Amino acid sequence: METNRFTHHALSEWMKREGPDSDIVISSRVRIARNLLAYPFPMLATNQQSAEVLEQVRGVLDGGKLGELGTFSFMPLAELSELEKKVLVEKHLISPNLAAESRNGAVMLSEDESISIMVNEEDHLRIQCLRSGFQIKEAWAAANRLDDIFEDALEYAFDEKRGYLTGCPTNVGTGIRASVMLHLPALVMTQQINRILQAITQVGLAVRGLYGEGSEAIGNVFQISNQITLGQSEEEIIDNLYSVVRQIIEHERAARSKLAEESSYRLTDRVNRSYGILSHAVIMDSKEAAQRLSDVRLGIDLGIVQNVSASVLEELLVMTQPGFLQQYAGKKLSAEERDIRRAQLIRESFGNK
Structure with missing residues (x-):
């Protein structure tokens, strides 16, 4: 089945391309x-x-206008298993809302999975563009082009005063949510993260965890996004997010340098302990896995760990989620069985059986 190529691999093709500042921006x-x-x-x-x-949205795909942006697969949610939908959620290709509650829901995915177009989610159409590293302006350019293609073919609900009308009032106006996912272990270790996050919320941005609203920031991974969609232009929203994230990157770099200079033995010990546990543990829950993978990823970025790919955090954060673990096992697993499989999968990724 065509769906298999989207659900049997944790790392999307777009994630394999190293983007700017990819040591910090996922x-x-x-x-x-x-x-x-x-x-x-x-x-x-x-x-x-x-x-x-x-059918109207599918007609845009069938009309060939999306061809300039690549080849797309059209998948009605009714044709997917619950496990396949869970894996697509874990890969950020569809939302939990689309997977759980949608009527006549569907998703269109580009071959490299950098474009996801959800149909009949909270809104009729949700266009999502993803890029590796810090490429929020490039992601916006791609999303804007897609939006133009659909707007040429479909008549949008638009009000001259309020802008684009959406299912949730918090999206009215531009209808844009721009977000950047960052790995910020040094700011957490140096206890600067709370001050940074408080400052972020004061400039109209929101801070969430790996899976968006309501999710916990496990593994020192934080998602920074705009809260305001009305009263600012699309470019202003993107520029504001860009400038704030650029400052966060610089703060994280400074914190990493400080740790390397002032606490090098403690930092090396922490990284190597996590590497050792990940390489040999027989059972591991998701929270511990995320934290120890964060330690190892920091070790890779600082040159402490030499023999592991820098993509280990992104890939294993997906591979060790419940849906993917069960897909990998080919059956439904209990919580303890998932913890055992998780440890096994990490050991194998690190070259140990």
Whole structure:
């Protein structure tokens, strides 16, 4: 089945391309929410209406206008298993809301998985573009081009005063959510992170964990995104996020230098202990795995660990999630069985059986 190539590999092709500042910035994402004028929002639409929306959006794909941006696969959610949907959520290719509650929901994915177009989620259309490293402006350019293609073919719900109308009032206006995922272990270790995060929220940005709203920042991974969608232009939103994230990157670099200079033995010991445990543990829960993978990734970036790929954090953070572990095992697993499989998978990734 075509879905297999999206659900059997943890690392998307776009993630294998090393982007700018990739030692700190894992990924950049822009998501655009749009609705069709002639139909109620998905939460109020009938089954027939949501099916018509699905066909209209699919018609844009069939019309060939998306060809300039690559080849796309169209997957109705009804044709996916619960496990396949869970893996796509863990890879950030669909939202938990689309996986759980959507009527006539579907996703269009580009071959390298850098573009995900969700249909009948909270909004009729959610266009998502992902880039490796710190490339938020490039992600915005790609999302904007996609938006233009759809807007040429479909009539959007738009108000001259309020902008684009969306299912959730917090998205009204531009309908844009731009976010950058950062690995900030040194700011956490030096106890500067709370001060930094408080300053971020005061300039209209939100801080979330690996899986967005409501998720915990495990493994020292933080997602920084805009909160304001109304009253600012798209470019202002992107520029504001860019300038704040640039400052966070510099603070993290300074904190890493300080740790390397003032606490080199303690830092090396911490990294090597985590590496040793990951290489030999027989059972491990997801929270401990994320923290120890964070330590090792920092060790890789600072040259303490030499024989592990720098993509270990991104790949294993996905591979050790419940859905992917069960996909890897080929069956449903209990919590303890997942912890055993997680440890096994990490050992194998580190060259130990």
